[in-house]
Ligand SMILES: CSCC[C@H](NC(C)=O)C(=O)O
């Protein structure tokens with residue numbers, strides 16, 4: 372192959388860390404049938420090569436969490452947890468791994484410049500593959516940072532654990548959610564955790580200290596059925612119209628709030644989208660049931676609990692007052708608001724939760740916090756500019772925080788477009804290699820945090 376041309380071969384001069392990253396990217400862990408065994412075999416091989424202890428925990432059938440451990444000199448101290456998920460999301464116009472482009476149509480070719488499971492590197496050093504940003508890069512950067520520190524002969528007081536978990540991309544229910552409830556997780560004695568963040572197109576690095584709570588709500592409207600030619604009263608569609616109006620009016624007010632205040636990011640406001648609409652059997656039959664599904668993401672600053680919405684003494688609120696987004700934004704008891712929107716649409720309107728995260732833990736970013744002091748101190752020394760944010764979507768960090776441990780979402784990818792779950796996901800090899808350097812410094816500082824008062 373001519374030099375500078377994109378291709379699969381590693382080339383004699385390629386940094387071995389990059390070669391390892393590309394090897395991992397070629398393992399087919401794409402949903403709906405991720406080859407987790409292959410990923411675990413690969414990671415175990417790398418861990419053993421690094422002299423790390425290896426443990427496997429099957430949290431449910433076919434779902435194994437791999438734990439690699441670098442024991443600290445004082446194993447009684449709380450540990451550093453480096454978490455990453457092994458699964459990746461499908462590509463549009465799904466292509467089976469190993470298949471060549473020749474078997475696919477032009478549309479497939481349009482979405483991806485290179486086949487998404489071949490980890491092709493172009494002449495600028497951009498590595499294209501599903502998982503290049505989300506988050507196989509981070510897994511290998513953790514491992515390669517440890518390789519570097521071990522080669523330099525370093526050792527630290529605190530133990531460092533790496534966990535490789537399945538199923539994050541489908542909610543983590545058969546992955547991290549189960550794992551944090553296991554004795555094997557408790558035995559890790561976690562003090563501080565790191566997990567995925569997002570790329571950043573600018574010079575700054577995004578750091579996430581909390582996440583919005585995902586609420587997935589299906590609203591069902593029951594009404595009178597009848598012939599499509601008549602003015603049937605009390606129809607499911609009329610009620611659905613009101614439901615949609617209430618939900619989308621709130622959406623609009625939050626959208627405007629974000630737009631009108633440049634200090635806010637997406638993670639600071641509540642987003643709401645209607646993502647599914649069901650109902651009806653025929654053009655001329657008025658249906659007795661319709662359903663709408665909403666994906667709502669709520670910042671940790673919003674009160675989620677029922678019952679805190681109250682008028683002041685002597686004041687009375689009717690249903691129409693309760694429907695105003697302004698009053699809602701002042702009252703902030705989210706489930707009560709959802710219930711009110713549904714009640715306001717008429718009788719026979721009910722809602723059910725398909726996802727309802729109530730945990731609102733955030734991780735301290737105060738300089739007085741020893742973990743944050745170590746993390747931010749390294750970034751200051753390395754002149755890395757940080758942007759502190761609430762993660763707009765959901766990652767496995769929410770389970771770690773809910774279990775009571777501080778967790779920071781950080782994927783060291785600046786000057787990189789945000790391409791997770793997108794076509795043509797790529798990461799530049801220089802950005803990837805810089806990330807290893809960053810993790811090596813972070814691990815040095817975090818694993819050397821002096822004993823905390825609670826640790827004696
Ligand atoms: C709520 S479980 C689904 C998890 C998924 N995570 C990401 C990062 O896309 C999401 O936020 O939709």
Ligand SMILES: [Zn+2]
Nearest residue numbers: 505506539567
């Ligand atoms: Zn991810």
Ligand SMILES: [Zn+2]
Nearest residue numbers: 460505540791
């Ligand atoms: Zn993802």
